[in-house]
Amino acid sequence: MHTAAGESPGGPRYGDHVDLRGGRFYGPVSLGTPPPQPPPGPDVLSALPAAPVGFTGRETELAALLRGLRPPDGSAAPGPARPWAVTGLGGIGKTALVLRAAHTARDAGWFSGGVLFLDLAGYDDAAVSPASAVASLLYALGVGDAHLPSKEVNQHALYLSRLATLADEGRRVLLLLDNVREAGQLPPLLPGSGAHRVVFTSRESQPSLPVRELALGPLSPRDSTALVTEALEGDDRLEREADSVGELTALCEHLPLALQIAAALLRRHRSRGRVASLVEELRSGHRLAGTLHSPGVDQYGRPLALAPVFEASMSRLPDGRARALCLLARIACADYDTDTAAEVTGLPAAETLDVLDDLACAHLVTRDEPGDEGRERWRLHGLVRSYACARDAADPGTAAAAHTARARVRRYLARRAEECDRHMPFPVHDPSPDAVRRREAALAWFDAEHANLVAAVLWPEDDEPEARVRLALSLAGYLRWRRFFEDWIAVGRTARPLARRLGDERAEAAVCNELGAALSRGGPSHEAIEPLTRAAHLFRRVGDPTGEGMAWNNLGLAQRRSGDPGAALATHTRARGRFRDLGDRWNEGRAQHNMGLALSAVGRDAEAAEAFVLAGELHRGHDRIYHGDSLSSLGWALYLGGRTAEAVTALQEALRIRREYDNWYATGLTGSNLALALEVAGRSAEAAEARAEADVACARAGTRAIVYGHHH
Template sequence: MKPLKAVRAWRLRVEGEPQVQAGDGRTPDPGGDSAPDADDHVDFRQGVFRGQVVGKMIVNHNRRRPDRPAPCTLPMAQGGFTGRVGELAALAARLGPPVGPAPDAPLVCVVTGLGGMGKTALALKAAHRARNEGWFTGGALFLDLAGYDDNPVTPTQAVTSLLHALATGDLDLRSDLVGHYGEEGHQLDAYRSHLAALADAGRRVLLVLDNVSDSAQISPLLPASGLHCVLITSRECHESLTAVELPLGPLTPDDSVRLIAPALRRRAGGADEWTPEEAESVRELTRLCDRMPLALRIATSLLHRRYVRNPLASLVEELRAAVDRTRVLTSRGVDEYGRALALAPVFDMSFRRLPPDRTRALCRLAQVPFQDFSTETAVVATGRPRPLALDLLDDLVGAHLITGEGRGDELPERWRIHDLVRGYASALAADDPVLGEEGRRARREIRDHYRTKAAAADRQLRAPSDGPPPDLFKGRAEALSWFHAERVNLVAAVQWPDEQDPDCTVALALHLAEFLRRRRYFEDWVSVSRRAGERARRSADQHAEATVCNHLGNALLRAERSDEAIEPLVHAADLFRRLGDPAGEGMAWNNLGLAQRRCGLLHESVVTHRRARDRFRDIGERSHEGRAWHNLGLVLDALGRHGEAALVLQRACVLHRETHNRFLHGDSLNSLGCVLHAAGRTDAAVAALQESLRIRHDSDNWYANSLTWNNLARVLDSAGRAPEAAHARIRAAEAATRAGTTDTRYGHHH
């Protein structure tokens, strides 16, 4: 399509009454815009002029004129841009020249994410790369639509700005269509016509529209031609747009360190290496900044302003102590794009755009310091039915204030709140009495929910294999799966500072004990037991205190901190004795004997285990009596009295068989095999270990199974049965993998 000829008004002053036939005459323009070129002419045919006249100069736009550079209004790319390799590659694949015929509609890419995630920096980095590759010969235009400011850019203002930018290109635009808000329709027509003309000429244009809050801001700006591309940044998802969305999350831990490392090295005078303590502080700083680019840049700015002896450590400590870290992450000055180095205003605007019920729900969720949470927990926290809770969560995901993880038919739905968002929302609730009370109520309701579920799961783990399953779980496997998914949150719930309900804290800690012991989360077991013990002492509940102290000693024992275990176990035994609870006293003595043996106090351990055995025998607790016999056999073995140890362990096996305790029976058979091997009775040792494996064949105690397979391999080796020993080691490695360990261990299962 040929461009239309433009008509330009010009004036000519003549003397007298000339009569000019101007079919091929050429007359210069002494007072007009420009003199006619070779292909322009002034038409005077049949004209009679008696004074000043107005003529028409026909300007032929088909003539060849020097090419003007394509307009580019992209701001500079951000200095020190780090990471985002995958995201840049994804954008490059989208922005590159189309293969084959041009699509019918323009390509629209939307980079979404929480404010401060570096969306603008990524978009500009991709835009500059695309322009340097020569993919957009028609121009690259940038426009900040200020969608999250109090006065966002309107479509009319946006078109005006884009027309001004396009007027610097290789096609002339009428001046009366540029810069006049009253000519909205004409401006829009001129804008679209210009883009269409560039597309017809095969010249692609890239539009970068930054900070879009509403699709209505950009709908009039979208080109009609599929040759052009539009790159949008927004804090929200825009379902009404036909666009490719690229969600942007935090940087990786390594990229976070690379982002701030140059500034820290400049601060240190260019040193290339950090001490281990400094390296750990840098990692902690990136974690406290939630690995958010804006937060990291503010942190480096704050470090430059600090003149204390150790600015890095002091900033880390200040952030760690802050409830709302967005208030700490504020510095003077602006970034490359003129935006304030302050995080709180970014969050202020995001929260102001939420409907009030969404804000309340987010504050309730944020009051509970979860790493992540299930939909079931969200239902409890928000006090809404599941469909309404899911609708609320979807809205918060769309605003990038939370993220959805593992969503699908095969995995349970999990959700995560950004740490900085949680701190901001918690501070918001603390400043509002109504929100604060809602948050505290949500915390109590969630902990009650956890106590109920944990009690049901604990009953399932302890139930006999042929017993009826509790009503909340279909079986042991489902109970274990729930414990695994919620472990971090359950441990955190025990630590919550809610002084009004100490019983819940103690109960929750005790319901967790069997799972934590079985899955070898010993440090978690220590943590919840210490906290529950403190709460029990404050509430003057001596029985709860004795029970929790016994668990604490057991947990310390398992965590190989036997010297620390003795004190709480002695205290537990004394409390149980004073309370007249011989079963509790016997369990405390039993655990104390284990701690004494681990500390090398073997003779004291023999006395303690016999005391525990006698307590259980007196009250008819045959299952616990079997435990005491088992532990007595271990200390006799440690004393080198293998014959006595074998007889004691055989007695333990009889009691476990009679009480149908397959788990303890398997453990005692494993120890019996080790003792028989030490006594030189190889065939009997093999038989005992194989029987242990048979009994525990259907159990999921993979750590114990791995230990027994290793013991069997060692005994078979000593018997010269190498092929069988090799097979046993393979089975041991398989069980260890399922237990989540690579350790090769031999001996007793404690």
């Protein structure tokens, strides 16, 4: 301020009259009694709750967060620091992770200015407003009532000023903001200096803000068990009932809050005895998310109950999103691609994608990266599914909508499975690049939808028998190729009475044939004989000689595997005659091959080898995969007959063919047989190489390297 005329050299005294006419001012001026100045802040601020007790897992996430909080080295100028957002489903352990990181950082001396923690209560009935948050943080910074400006804008300016002063003094501050509900809560609270660090938690992603997001998923099974063990330290039930503890953590879907509630229930009901009792109680409950509650509060005063946490998240959803979530929950799919989800919601795919994006931002569904088929997939956490299913259980409108959605999904899956099944024949039937690509795409779709396709046949609703039978038949070829025998049997057993109810004898014959084939390969073989005999009878009645011959061929396999190779040889001979009369060389070759298997089973190895040679001739140049089958079986028959050198030659050629396709089971077992033959031939080094390759292939197929199974 320039001195006004007539001013005494000593300057004005407070209360004196000063003539300021003509003066020029730079910055604020105060005359009269000066306002009270805020007292100096504490040397080190500390508003950090206690570290979480029993924190387990999260090593990767904790390391990432600590890297973000670590002070920069001396060569790096502090630039704008992006806040860290720790997001995830309610109860996933966001606050525990943030507090663990904060205590570690504080103890390491990274924040000499202190640590501030504020719960913004975003999911309570009354969230903390930005203005109230600023006032609370000012109190933490040492600004009490007497020094707090009355206007919010001045409070905000003072807040930024105090943080700037600390930054100028080289004193970094860590600001933790818990339970942020929406992006608008954050900007007024962010420091103006890049020296400080901000971490906030939210049940929702905040895509409008430039933040580093750390999204949390469920714990691993090992870490879930560790959490329960830590919470029940010294409880001898854990060691006695290790299996039940594993079942308990699985029922809790590895959600930390659910695990804490389960531990509290075990502490509360210690007198009731076994962990298995709680497991049974939770498993038998129709509302698992509602069952998981315990009196009292946790370490931070929060209720031990899941349902209110999930309800708070669902009540925040935009219009229609909660309904979509409830429908998705009621359709018992393991996961969904966007097209399947569109069938559930009844919306166009583009609108469904918007819905799924909103649900993913709320962490009520999880978006998986596109797999081999190039499509995104979406999953519900099991406890979210449980809660969403129970939320409107008494509403008849919701039940009716779910029933309609389930029918849409089943019909859609049946259509797609039929389309993909048409492209499943082996490439030898059409080796063109386009056909191979179509087959690979069909296999990728079946692989991605495998669990959902099986479930859609097995859903217990007694309706839509036609769609369920169509789906079962379209799925059979894939299940056979991938050797999913249990699923193949379950699908066949479900579809058989449905086909009979339809009165469609051709469909019933096809289902019986597939069921028998599945039982002969993966179930009690003797149980396959009845449905295969029924299939042959029905195919004859509907005038389908090819189907009848295929049923006989499968029946012969079941007879051999049931311990009656003589009957099997007769049945395969009959099937071969039928196919020969029809001029069907492909199926004739299959029957010829199976005759060789029956001959080998009764020790007639020389005749078996001749049968396999004939089968190979029928398939040579016509079906390379079955030609490989015949060579593999021929090699084993020659090995059993002591013709080792010839056996090695046949098995090596068979293995070359096996490698061309993704049938790892056949590749592994043929390689195993080759290793045995090479060992007998004295070619140990080659045998070791063949055995190592066989072990890898069998591991990929989920089996073990043993002698080729058809011969035993």
